[in-house]
Amino acid sequence: MSRKKVKLAYIQNHTTRKLTFKKRKKGFMKKMSEITTLCDVEACAIVYGQNDTQPEVWPSPSGVQGTYAKFRTMPSMEQTKKQLNMETFLRQRIDKAKDQLRKQKKENREKEMSILMSQCLTGRSLHDLSMGDLTDLGWVVDHKVEDINRKVKKVHDELAWNGSNQVQVVPTQPPPPAISFNI
Amino acid sequence: MSRKKVKLAYIQNHTTRKLTFKKRKKGFMKKMSEITTLCDVEACAIVYGQNDTQPEVWPSPSGVQGTYAKFRTMPSMEQTKKQLNMETFLRQRIDKAKDQLRKQKKENREKEMSILMSQCLTGRSLHDLSMGDLTDLGWVVDHKVEDINRKVKKVHDELAWNGSNQVQVVPTQPPPPAISFNI
DNA sequence: GGTGCTATTTATAATGT
DNA sequence: TACATTATAAATAGCAC
Numbered sequence: 001m002s003r004k005k006v007k008l009a010y011i012q013n014h015t016t017r018k019l020t021f022k023k024r025k026k027g028f029m030k031k032m033s034e035i036t037t038l039c040d041v042e043a044c045a046i047v048y049g050q051n052d053t054q055p056e057v058w059p060s061p062s063g064v065q066g067t068y069a070k071f072r073t074m075p076s077m078e079q080t081k082k083q084l085n086m087e088t089f090l091r092q093r094i095d096k097a098k099d100q101l102r103k104q105k106k107e108n109r110e111k112e113m114s115i116l117m118s119q120c121l122t123g124r125s126l127h128d129l130s131m132g133d134l135t136d137l138g139w140v141v142d143h144k145v146e147d148i149n150r151k152v153k154k155v156h157d158e159l160a161w162n163g164s165n166q167v168q169v170v171p172t173q174p175p176p177p178a179i180s181f182n183i
Numbered sequence: 184m185s186r187k188k189v190k191l192a193y194i195q196n197h198t199t200r201k202l203t204f205k206k207r208k209k210g211f212m213k214k215m216s217e218i219t220t221l222c223d224v225e226a227c228a229i230v231y232g233q234n235d236t237q238p239e240v241w242p243s244p245s246g247v248q249g250t251y252a253k254f255r256t257m258p259s260m261e262q263t264k265k266q267l268n269m270e271t272f273l274r275q276r277i278d279k280a281k282d283q284l285r286k287q288k289k290e291n292r293e294k295e296m297s298i299l300m301s302q303c304l305t306g307r308s309l310h311d312l313s314m315g316d317l318t319d320l321g322w323v324v325d326h327k328v329e330d331i332n333r334k335v336k337k338v339h340d341e342l343a344w345n346g347s348n349q350v351q352v353v354p355t356q357p358p359p360p361a362i363s364f365n366i
Numbered sequence: 367g368g369t370g371c372t373a374t375t376t377a378t379a380a381t382g383t
Numbered sequence: 384t385a386c387a388t389t390a391t392a393a394a395t396a397g398c399a400c
Contacts, residue, residue, distance in 0.1 A: 005391090006221075006379070011222065020221055020379080021218065023378060026377095027214070034207070035204065038189075038191070039200050039203060039233065043230040045228035046226060047224060047225075050223065055257065064251070067229050071229050071238055189375080189395085189396070206396085209394095210393085
């Protein structure tokens with residue numbers, strides 16, 4: 001079939017344009033999340049759909065705000081060229097420190113999760129939970145769901161990889177509401 | 184050749200990570216320009232390379248500023264949609280949790296810095312410092328420099344803002360070598 | 367440390383339902 | 384009009400210089 005090379009110009013047809021936008025926006029956000037995960041860089045983006053009531057932002061409204069603030073306060077680049085020896089040394093140390101911080105961050109999350117899970121299992125009722133608890137609980141749920149999805153995806157990929165590509169895997173389900181926790 | 188499917192996780196190897204970042208940043212910016220051209224939407228992005236002193240922005244610093252301003256002044260639909268279903272609620276909690284983690288990470292750094300500074304001031308000689316100390320010291324230096332640069336920039340902006348835009352500010356200096364610390 | 371080169375994976379334009 | 388499928392274009396991971 002004729003899937004010609006895309007012409008890099010405004011798409012006149014409304015339907016096509018809207019569809020393309022939707023697809024590409026999805027791909028774009030995925031790329032964004034990938035580059036930040038793979039390279040541990042900070043990034044943000046705002047995309048206004050043509051007639052969408054709200055802009056699409058990444059990673060979150062507050063995340064955009066934070067990164068933008070950093071951009072604004074960033075000193076000008078005059079200071080770029082430094083004595084390379086010392087700079088190289090420092091950069092290496094900094095990289096190492098960053099790795100350590102990443103690990104600590106992860107540990108913090110795990111710890112946070114454990115604490116919350118056990119709290120939730122001590123039998124307190126939903127009304128006893130504070131706003132802060134719910135905040136964290138939201139994260140726990142999200143983390144769990146992501147974790148499960150990753151595993152499902154992995155199994156799926158492995159199956160497909162082994163040539164059993166006719167196997168159908170049920171799409172991952174949306175997260176259960178928080179109240180489904182056995183609190 | 185073996186080009187295995189990319190594992191969606193932080194790339195430990197420095198060289199690989201840098202290369203991947205460079206490639207993907209290029210691809211990312213291209214996608215950005217394509218989606219705006221094809222669909223005529225407004226968008227902007229900021230990406231901080233880990234070692235780059237200057238963030239990569241799209242379409243331009245002023246373009247980012249403009250789009251961000253629009254985003255800020257837009258009556259946040261998030262507020263409008265206060266009749267939140269559980270998912271929206273969770274998303275908000277998650278965003279909040281993410282911000283908290285960001286802050287915690289920053290706090291960790293500050294704490295680390297304080298500890299090291301005081302250690303450095305207790306009179307130990309340079310030879311008593313371990314490699315680990317130097318690792319952290321590198322970070323301390325970098326942080327301090329960033330901090331100072333921020334302040335310089337702020338003063339600079341404020342001066343310019345008051346109409347004294349002919350004031351010349353001496354570019355920020357490179358950081359002193361770590362050994363200049365009074366250890 | 368960078369650059370160029372494919373083999374693959376990934377994104378997506380066109381199409382089908 | 385929106386969503387699923389599939390053929391093709393585009394991006395890029397792993398290597399070789």
